[in-house]
Every structure is written in C-alpha cells, then in structure tokens.
Amino acid sequence: MNTYSKSREEFARAVKVIPSGIYGHQGPAEGCFIPVDAFPMFSQRAKGSYFWDVDGNRFIDYMCAYGPNVLGYCDEDVDAAARKQMELGDCITAPSTKMIDFAELLVDTVASADWAFFAKNGNDVTTLAVLTARAYSHKKKIVFFKGYYHGVAPWTQKVDYAGILEEDVCNNLYVDWNDYDQLERVFQENKGQIAGLIAQPYMHGNFQDNQFPADGFWAKVRKLCTDNDVVLIVDDVRAGFRLDLAGSDHYFGFEADLICFCKALANGYNVSALCGKDFLKNTVSSLTYTGSYWLSAVPFAAGIACVEKMRRLNLPKLLQEKGEKLRDGLLAAAKRYQFDLHFTGAPALFYLRIADDPSLSLHQEWVAECVKRGVYFTNHHNHFLNASLTDGDIAETVAVAEEAFEVLRGRHPL
C-alpha cells in the first residue's frame, strides 16, 4: 500500500512559498475532489500511462494531467519533433512557419475549421470566442448551460466567487442542459441581445453523472442559433480529439461556428487553438488579442506531431475500445460486491460514481482505496484515457478496483 511521507514533506515546503501549496485540481484546497491522505502530491517522473511520485510509488494514471496526456507521457514522436524544433528556436521575434503548417493541419482535420488562431490556455480561446461573438454581433449576452466549465476568466466564473464582480457576469444567461424548450424561451425573452451560446459538446461537469445530448438536441440548438444569428461556440477543450478528430461537434452531427481546443492538442506542450468558420475570420482579425509566447514554435512542432499521430492511430476508436474494456471490467467488479457503479460520459473521458450513497462519501472511500493501490482515479471529475494504456494496465486496474470494492464491502456490509 502506498505511503506518501516525501510528498507530505515537499508539501510542507511548498506551502511556505506558494499560495495553498498546490493550486488547481491537485490542490488540497479542493478537498472535494481528492481524498488528500490517499493521494500523492508531487510527481518525480512520467512515462506512457504511468507517473511515479516522489515516494517512488507508481500510478496507472487516469487523469492524464487533466487531459493533455493523450498519447502517453514522453511520447517519442512528439518529443522528437519538439527537440528538433528546439535546435532551431522556440520563442523568436518573427514566428516560425510551423505556425502555418499547424493551422493547415487543423483546417484539414477539424470539420468546422476554416482557420486556426493559437494561444496558450483553454481560457484564452474561450475568451477569444466570446469576444468574437460580441464583436461580430454587436450584442452582449452569452448563453451558458448550467454545470459548464469554460476556464477561469472573470466572465466565466460565478458572482459569489472571490474577486468576481456582478459586472463580470451580468450578461450571462444560464439554461439547463438538454432542456430545449427552456433554451428557446430564453432566446425569445432576450431576442436581439444574444451574441453567442457557449457549450461543451456534452455535459461533463463535476459531482454528477455525465450526460450526452438528448436525441436531436444539437440539431435544434444549431438551428435556433442560426435563425437568431447567435454565434454557436463549442468548448472542446476537455473532450476535443478524444471523441472525434474532426471535432466533438462533428461527432454529434452538427457544425459549430467557433470551436475551442487545448488539452489534447500537443500531448502536453503548451498550446491552445480557436478554430472557426470563414464568416468570423475578419472579426477575429479585428480584435486586440495576443501574448508573449503565443507564436512559439516548439509547441507548434509538437502539436503537428501529436495531431498526425492521433490520425495515424485513429485515436478516438482506440480510446473507445480501451474505455469499453475498462468499463466492462469495472462494472463487473462492482457487481460482484453489489455496488451500483455508474460509468458515464464517453469511455475516453469517463465519469465514475458509486450511486448507492448520495453523499458521495462511499465513492470517495473507494477511490482512495484504488489510489493507495496505484490506480490514479479522482473523485468527482471526469477521467481521461491515453493511447499508451495497455490491456495489462486495464487488467491491473480492474483487479485493484475489485480489491477496493472488497475492502469497502467489508467495512459496509449489506
């Protein structure tokens, strides 16, 4: 069973010089996501489907750095392309033509992409999408689906979050996912005022089972946006490329006006992209939007190698198969010990919940037992698969999960 004394020592050092020691999902401040005692806090190295923590524990990693690791850590093809570009230069006064090559590749790969604009954070491109919708339409309001996550810019936070003003979010409209009638009503009530609608391709929020779009939902939303001249923005930062290399809108049979990519774009190299339709290209050009590292060549070279390899592997099919194998194993293990495990969302970015206990504490207990045994799940966030995950990894995961269910059933007899 894993122990974490070195992780704890390092955390004690971290908290002296970094607010909250570790921030973001991995931070103990977000206790709801992670049962802190069972989890490693700092990694030492990573390769393929594994990372090793500072105590020497090895984990089969189902978080994949919250998405970026899509081919496997330290992928040889991507790293070779990056190293080759590093010899030439990275962040240079005039950009490399690798930027053009990467844009051409995305236009060739993504169905709704007539062009690509590169930045660094997912947040940079969701914000750019909203600016584009407003500049194009000369309208202010943006429609969100409740349970959304589109980054951390003030406009996408909540008014009761620290530091956020009413002015930051006063043009946001919130609608329940999959409730087309409500959406139509909101469009009607705000006629002539809505610039854009931003949505993940399906609902993969926290603390609840993921939900696919209802039959015909996206087709109706697409038509409603078109009829009202509202820019339809798909935030594919999280799901992008794992469902469909042509974009998650393509997977669900519609076309976005703007689509945001980040995580799986370059296997961890730092780049994000907004892609979109021709009618919005001049609007994007009219905006004031740039950053110090946005034209750096190494992430472009890595991104090209990553997208080409995802195409070669037919990544979505591969991840679907691995995910289904994992799903079948986990559900059978749960059944053996009579737990009602829900495995929802796309198998490539599955969400887990033990539904026997609405407080979710049983679920947290089970996740902790898995993590202590070297299978890195997290509590209330979707997971991510990568291409390097082997059948052996999946078998080991299922065995660990089963042992964790057994421990749980021992503690909580029927």
Next chain:
Amino acid sequence: MNTYSKSREEFARAVKVIPSGIYGHQGPAEGCFIPVDAFPMFSQRAKGSYFWDVDGNRFIDYMCAYGPNVLGYCDEDVDAAARKQMELGDCITAPSTKMIDFAELLVDTVASADWAFFAKNGNDVTTLAVLTARAYSHKKKIVFFKGYYHGVAPWTQKVDYAGILEEDVCNNLYVDWNDYDQLERVFQENKGQIAGLIAQPYMHGNFQDNQFPADGFWAKVRKLCTDNDVVLIVDDVRAGFRLDLAGSDHYFGFEADLICFCKALANGYNVSALCGKDFLKNTVSSLTYTGSYWLSAVPFAAGIACVEKMRRLNLPKLLQEKGEKLRDGLLAAAKRYQFDLHFTGAPALFYLRIADDPSLSLHQEWVAECVKRGVYFTNHHNHFLNASLTDGDIAETVAVAEEAFEVLRGRHPL
C-alpha cells in the same frame, strides 16, 4: 540589402488559414508598428543575439521576441535544464517539485516576494493580481496610468476596442503618469471604492518617449496606497529582471504588494508568475484560478536555470553597460547627420524616436533602412537587450544605423 520573397510567399499561405496571417505586434495589421515592406515575416532559426528569416537574412535582434529572450536565443544552460526535465516529464497529473524550487528561488531573488504563483501569460497574472485586490478589499475600482499595457483581458482593453463591453471597463480609473496631484484627487473622489492600483514601473508605452518616475513619485504613490488600503500592483512583465533582479519596484526604491513577471523569467520557456506579500497569500488561495499547463515542469526547470544565470551574470549591470554603449553609438551617428534621435527609457529596454518629425514617418523610414540592413529595430515600441549581444554586434548596429541616417539625409536634405 535584404529581400523577403520567401517571407511574402509564406504569408500568402498563412493568411488563408490564420486570421490576419500573423497576429500580435508582428502582424501587418499593426502597420503602425512595422514598415511591412522592410520587414521579414517568418523566422527559420535563432541563436544568441540573432535570428535568421526564411529568406536566409540574418538580423541582430533588438526585440528579443518582445522580451522573453534575455540571455540569448537557445541559451545552452537553460536549454540543458529544460532537456533534462523533458526526460522526466513536463505536464503531469501531480506537479514536479521543480515548482517549489522555482518559487523558493523567486522568493530569494525578488524583494517584494513572500510567495510565487505560476501561470502562463503575463495576462494571467495581471488578471490574478486584480482579482486578488478585489477579493482582499471587497472593493471594485482599479486605477491605471494612461499609456498602460497590462495584457489583452477584457478588463484591460478599451471600450472602443472590438468585442469589449462597457461592463468590462466600467470600474477602471485613468490617471496621467507622474501626476501625483491628479492621482491624489482620484483617490479622494473614489474614497473607499478603490481595490488596487496597477502600474508599470515606469512609462514604457508606444508612440511616445518613455518616461521614468518623477523624483519621489513612487514613494508618494506607495504611501497613498498604504494610507487608503489600496493594493499596489507592479506590472513588471515587460521590464522585469532587466532593470533589477530584485524587481523594478526595488530599482525605484519602493515595495509593491503584488508584482507580475513573465517575459524574462525563463528565456522563452512558457511561464509567468505573480509574486507578492504575505498579507495577500490567503486571498490568492481563496480564488478559483488555474489552467491546463500551469504546473508543467519544463518551464520551471528552465526558469530556475534562467534566474540563476541572470544572477551569476549580474544581468542588469551587463545590460545597462551594453545599452549605454549602444546609446552612445546611435546618438553620435544621428548627430553626424543632424537628426534629433531620442533614446529613452532604461538602456536595457530602450525606446527610439527621431524627434525632427512629429508624424513619426521619418522615424519609420530610418527603422526600415536599418532592418533592410540586418538590424532589427521596430518603430514605436520599446526594444529589448539580451546578454549575448556582443561589442561586435553593437559596432555593426551603429555602422548600419549611421548608413541609414546617411540615406535619410540624402532623401531629406537640410
């Protein structure tokens, strides 16, 4: 004389798949910054103080990728540290302890740093600083000095910029740089409503000579902020480390509450940092603020190597000396042909203006003649020096500048 046929060909390819072809300062859309015909558009490689464009022209580069290149392109020490970390991993589910090492190094180096929070863009940390000021104070308004640049987030743009709403900027107050009486009046008029004041350490805006703080200005501003419980934010994204490794606030003899770093932090590797005083650490911890790549280890390893090398070199002194040598040469060359060249700001990030012509077109003409001869200046933005610039480079620069003045004088006789 340089020609750019390949750059033009590549641009024709770029504009098909990227809004405006190249965005940001290097883009031809920003025609005011660059005389397009004289400039290369795409680089092929870079080393030390030079980059080579796709036509094979070599440039002595005084833009340094708009700041990140502080030690010289492809610096061997920084790149070796990055490559070593790449073997272990970069963007991993649990962060590397390199994050802690880097935070400790910044706390040890920067006078006003009790802690460090890392992100990706300068914009990420200026926004974090404003959120922190608002969350700490429960007030809304932010004071800016006219001519500021703090990134591209909506709150820092102007209401007449495309896509920007009145709501984005309605809590901004604008004051003239170096006008303490005006600042005091604005504080008085908005008593109890001001969360923070954000400022570059000196005025290094575009289209005008850079301006240092007036005698005693910063001491008075510091006191005014303290007396009114207003968080004093120094945006050191552009000037950081080139003036003073302890921070540009330290250079000007005061202490910021929050200080933003980005460009010179890791010699082009993608990282930014907010540093600040202990009394704001818990507030930062309370914010919702993270990003996919923010805990990546390679930029931390590169940043450590970069800061250590800047310390070893005593970088600010080195750049000051190089800058003064360049200044003396350029001013003498201008004088020889009776041009009134202004060389303002810190020598390490100097601003150039030929003051004979208020339309600035004479200046643009001169810059174009320099660039066509392989000295990469830009028109109305400050420049940047890097540690690898040699005396030979400076001599070559001065010779080119003199030739450009001669050409200009021929066209515009006295």
